[in-house]
Amino acid sequence: MFKNQKKKIIAQKATPESFKKYGFVIKTNNIVQETDKSVTANQGTAIKQEHLGVISNNFIADQESSLNIHIFNCKTRELSNNDKSFHCKIMEKHPFSSQVFIPKTNKYVENCYLVIVSLEEETDENGEHVVEAFMFDSDSSVVYKAGIWHSPMCNVQPSKEVISFIVLINE
């Protein structure tokens, strides 16, 4: 899988539509205005945005698993000086669970972290696996569907500050 693929990939902006075959993009600061179609909660004191994503648990019945909460404090990744590219050397996947990364930064950062993904079965005309790259802002969380190949999290924010991600995964 991914042997010696040297293709340079231009990252695209992550949106729920552009990312949907790999998982979900959940923007966490778009405080919606109340409309007649809003779903309210908490005795009308909250507007609920429903079903923005799913955390699937594909462990078989006799495999004990739990939905665990971790924090990944991600340091920034080295980017090449000339074209600010990132050399992805590792891809991983979680066959039995979605994985959610919810970033916490001190302020809004555009193009904050890089997500590199691939479907197990998608190859191009040369038989190479199709790999796509997505740029996420700091107000967006990423949900990887179970079985999606992805690079370990890439914090690429210019300030080089660590980003703490709350991570949810069944394991």
Ligand SMILES: NC(=O)N[C@@H](O)C(=O)O
């Ligand atoms: N995605 C990422 O950064 N790492 C996780 O997949 C992990 O479980 O290490």
